[in-house]
Amino acid sequence: xxxxxxxxxxxxxxxxxxxxxxxxxxxxxxxWHTYRRSASAMLGLGIVxxxxxxxxxxxxxxxxxxxxxxxxxxxxxxLSPSAAHxxxxxxxxxxxxxxxxxxxxxxxxxxxxxxxVATLIGVPLGIFAGYRGGWLRELIMRVTDVFLSVPALVLAxxxxxxxxxxxxxxxxxxxxxxxxxxxxxxxxxxxxxxxESYVAAARLSGASTARIVFSHILxxxxxxxxxxxxxxxxxxxxxxxxxxxxxxxxxAPTPEWGAMISIGRNYLPIWWWYVTFPGLxxxxxxxxxxxxxxxxxxxxxxxxxxx
Amino acid sequence: xxxxxxxxxxxxxxxxxxxxxxxxxxxxxxxxxPASLAAGPDASPQMxxxxxxxxxxxxxxxxxxxxxxxxxxxxNLGHSVRTNHQVLDDLLTFFPATFELVTVAMLIAxxxxxxxxxxxxxxxxxxxxxxxxxxxxxxxxxPMFWLGIMLQLIVALTLGWLPLGGRLGLMTDPPATxxxxxxxxxxxxxxxxxxxxxxxxxxxxxxxxSLPALASIMRVNRAEMIEALGQDYIxxxxxxxxxxxxxxxxxxxxxxxxxxxxxxxxxxxxxxxxTVLIESVFDWPGIGLYATQSAIAQDFQPIMGVTLLIxxxxxxxxxxxxxxxxxxxxxxxxxx
Numbered sequence: 001x002x003x004x005x006x007x008x009x010x011x012x013x014x015x016x017x018x019x020x021x022x023x024x025x026x027x028x029x030x031x032w033h034t035y036r037r038s039a040s041a042m043l044g045l046g047i048v049x050x051x052x053x054x055x056x057x058x059x060x061x062x063x064x065x066x067x068x069x070x071x072x073x074x075x076x077x078x079l080s081p082s083a084a085h086x087x088x089x090x091x092x093x094x095x096x097x098x099x100x101x102x103x104x105x106x107x108x109x110x111x112x113x114x115x116x117v118a119t120l121i122g123v124p125l126g127i128f129a130g131y132r133g134g135w136l137r138e139l140i141m142r143v144t145d146v147f148l149s150v151p152a153l154v155l156a157x158x159x160x161x162x163x164x165x166x167x168x169x170x171x172x173x174x175x176x177x178x179x180x181x182x183x184x185x186x187x188x189x190x191x192x193x194x195x196e197s198y199v200a201a202a203r204l205s206g207a208s209t210a211r212i213v214f215s216h217i218l219x220x221x222x223x224x225x226x227x228x229x230x231x232x233x234x235x236x237x238x239x240x241x242x243x244x245x246x247x248x249x250x251x252a253p254t255p256e257w258g259a260m261i262s263i264g265r266n267y268l269p270i271w272w273w274y275v276t277f278p279g280l281x282x283x284x285x286x287x288x289x290x291x292x293x294x295x296x297x298x299x300x301x302x303x304x305x306x307x
Numbered sequence: 308x309x310x311x312x313x314x315x316x317x318x319x320x321x322x323x324x325x326x327x328x329x330x331x332x333x334x335x336x337x338x339x340x341p342a343s344l345a346a347g348p349d350a351s352p353q354m355x356x357x358x359x360x361x362x363x364x365x366x367x368x369x370x371x372x373x374x375x376x377x378x379x380x381x382x383n384l385g386h387s388v389r390t391n392h393q394v395l396d397d398l399l400t401f402f403p404a405t406f407e408l409v410t411v412a413m414l415i416a417x418x419x420x421x422x423x424x425x426x427x428x429x430x431x432x433x434x435x436x437x438x439x440x441x442x443x444x445x446x447x448x449x450p451m452f453w454l455g456i457m458l459q460l461i462v463a464l465t466l467g468w469l470p471l472g473g474r475l476g477l478m479t480d481p482p483a484t485x486x487x488x489x490x491x492x493x494x495x496x497x498x499x500x501x502x503x504x505x506x507x508x509x510x511x512x513x514x515x516x517s518l519p520a521l522a523s524i525m526r527v528n529r530a531e532m533i534e535a536l537g538q539d540y541i542x543x544x545x546x547x548x549x550x551x552x553x554x555x556x557x558x559x560x561x562x563x564x565x566x567x568x569x570x571x572x573x574x575x576x577x578x579x580x581x582t583v584l585i586e587s588v589f590d591w592p593g594i595g596l597y598a599t600q601s602a603i604a605q606d607f608q609p610i611m612g613v614t615l616l617i618x619x620x621x622x623x624x625x626x627x628x629x630x631x632x633x634x635x636x637x638x639x640x641x642x643x
Contacts (some may be wrong), residue, residue: 040444149625150618151580154598155329158614159600162333236328238450242584245452246599258450265456265588269464279453288449295442 014237034299040262042296045287047105052077056107067094068102088273091263096273100281101254106256107285110171111236115229117175122182123225127209127217130181130190143255146179151241160248169257174239178232185228186221193217223300234289241282257282311633318513319622324376326618330611331371331375370457383613385608391600394612402616404474405593406585409578411490412513416520417571424528424567428536429555439525446522451581455515455588462511470508472590481505490561514588516581520574527570531563565636566580617618 004261035041059065063084067073073093081088086095125144127138152174159173160166193199193216202212243249244258252259257278264274359365366374378384384394427439463471474489475481482492482501493501523586528593535541536559544554586595594613599607 076327079529136380142321143323146322146329149322149326149576149622150329150614151576153580153583154614154617157583158330158333158600158607158610161605161607161610162606165603234448242448242452245584246448246587246602248599248602249390258452261450261453261456266458269460272460275453275460276455279450279457282450282453283445287445288448290444 031048031299035295038298039293040297041298044085044288044291044293044295047284048292049107051104051285051288054101055108058102058105062095062098062101064098066096067098068255070094077268078274080271082275085199087277088271090260091267092251096260096277099260100257100277103257103260103278104281104285105209106250106254107237107240107282108233110174111233112241113171114178114236115135115232118178118182118232119225119229120176122179123186123218123221125179126183126186127165127190127213127221129215130187131194131213138188141187144180144183144187147177148184152177153239156239156243157246158249160243163238165248165251167244167250167254170240170243173237178236180237181232182225185224189221189224192216193220223296225299227300230289230293230296234286235283237289238281271275273307310435312595312609315626315629319626322622323619324374326615327376327379328372330614331372334607334611335371379615380392384612387601387606387609388605389606389609394609397597397609398612398616400444401592401594401597404591405579405582405595407488408509408512408516408591408593409575409582410488411509412516412522412578413520413571415513415517419517420521421526421528421567424525425532425555426528427525428532434517435537436529443522443529445517445525449518451515451519452536452584452588454518455512455585458511458515458606459588462540472508472512472588474508474592475501476504476508508584511583512591515588516578516585517582520571520578523569523570525575528563529569530568532559535559535562565632568628569636572625574626576617579620 024115034039034232035045054061059068061070063072071092071094073089074088076093079085079089079093085095085097087100090099090233125140129140155177156170156173159176160169162171163172172200188191199212202216207215240249241256241261243259244256245262247259247262250256250259252263260278264271264278267274318346335415364371382395384398385398386392390397392609402417419504423435423439424443427436430436457469462468463468470476479501482489482496485492489505493505494497532555534556538559541554541559544558545551549558582593583595583598584593585591586593587599590596594616598610598613599611
């Protein structure tokens with residue numbers, strides 16, 4: 001390192017910087033290289049990228065933005081797909097393409113919040129249970145087991161029923177049932193990491209628990225968290241759409257995919273486009289996130305490749 | 308082995324108490340006042356107060372939990388405001404339909420998923436393997452309720468091959484109840500017409516319900532088979548000249564079955580969750596439809612009942628899977 005009183009010359013600075021960050025960057029490049037080789041993972045990334053772009057641009061992209069918030073044009077109700085209405089129109093004459101596109105932002109946002117809340121609750125609990133052990137670990141793990149003993153969707157319906165239907169309550173309910181999976185995943189990972197020699201070395205050299213957790217345990221938990229979170233984005237989209245479909249989630253005229261299908265199924269079989277396009281949107285986003293999750297898992301855990 | 312079973316049963320009981328605590332918390336921490344809900348919109352404050360006392364809603368929470376648990380143990384799951392029946396009676400009425408649907412769906416998933424997984428593993432990168440890969444990624448991504456609707460649209464409404472929903476056609480009388488499963492009861496009565504009608508009605512919902520399970524059973528079985536087929540004992544069996552079908556179907560499959568069994572148990576639970584959606588799509592009169600209709604009516608005693616019943620079911624299946632594990636794998640027995 002250059003002495004502080006001398007100006008650091010650019011070459012030395014570059015070298016110091018590279019020494020510090022080089023390994024990480026090289027690792028990232030290897031990850032990317034491995035990821036890129038899988039066609040399905042790249043397909044997933046493409047799908048997710050497109051849907052993220054659509055979610056970001058949202059209302060700016062669509063031909064009839066007012067249709068997403070409950071405009072009524074009875075003169076054009078239930079028109080079949082055409083150049084003016086790519087996905088046709090619904091029972092009050094709203095453009096389904098507009099509603100599906102605007103719904104993208106909503107679905108991704110819901111999924112992000114559910115996955116985010118689940119991670120924020122589940123990961124600390126998992127690390128705590130795994131690292132500390134004792135009766136608190138028992139308590140946390142047994143509660144986790146109980147939550148995992150009922151299908152998440154059923155428990156979510158029960159909670160929404162108690163809170164009352166609506167999109168916010170659906171989100172709360174799904175977040176409340178989503179965290180236990182993270183506790184189980186991170187607890188077992190922490191248990192393994194705790195016995196690694198570098199953690200023992202850190203402890204022997206006097207590192208505090210906080211330091212061990214934040215600089216040794218948590219960074220090593222990131223890859224399983226990332227894989228699970230990516231898969232869960234897809235599953236949360238499915239969950240929210242399912243609640244919307246049953247009628248306890250988003251309510252009309254909110255442009256939510258599940259709620260749209262729920263109304264659209266009353267217009268089968270003649271007005272088939274009403275249920276078809278929102279369903280395809282759900283399928284594609286979930287598929288995209290699942291493929292990305294699979295790809296990430298293959299990158300981080302080469303033994304699982306091809307499974 | 309009996310110690311193993313006893314331990315598992317004790318664990319099961321503890322889990323049940325935990326589940327009861329969750330359903331209790333959900334129904335008592337909810338913002339709505341259950342007493343005024345139960346009394347109906349036109350009730351006077353006195354009537355609401357009377358109901359509150361009757362149901363013990365004015366007592367401390369811990370005491371209420373105790374009353375609740377005691378009630379559940381005695382079979383009192385509360386009362387449905389919507390159907391005006393005891394929840395337990397409703398559950399007993401609706402459960403056979405759900406059980407029948409889930410069982411048929413699981414049979415489809417296993418009977419198709421296992422062989423496909425084996426074939427995909429034996430002929431890696433062959434056309435079965437490619438098909439299996441497509442099914443396994445799309446099977447878990449398709450929204451189940453939408454798949455059901457698409458099947459209705461194509462097979463029932465457009466082609467007219469199978470009925471749209473329900474358990475039986477209007478012209479068919481349900482067979483007298485023995486097990487409550489129409490497929491079984493109609494056979495026991497020798498009523499071929501009812502059997503065919505019941506079978507025609509169950510195909511579409513069972514197919515829609517089975518796809519995610521089929522996909523993951525196939526995926527796990529394929530991966531385990533590939534691993535097993537690479538082991539030394541397979542090479543040895545081949546070298547000894549044991550018939551190829553035997554090395555695959557007996558030597559390898561036996562070892563690939565354990566993780567597959569675990570995924571079957573797990574998927575059974577998810578399927579119980581999925582019935583809630585599929586029964587709404589196909590008007591299937593099971594506990595799932597009962598739960599959604601109650602949820603929309605904000606009648607939550609029945610939902611708690613369904614949650615408990617599904618939880619118990621899932622726990623029992625996991626217990627059976629654990630026991631099968633213990634029977635099949637001496638290492639699992641030793642570990643427990």
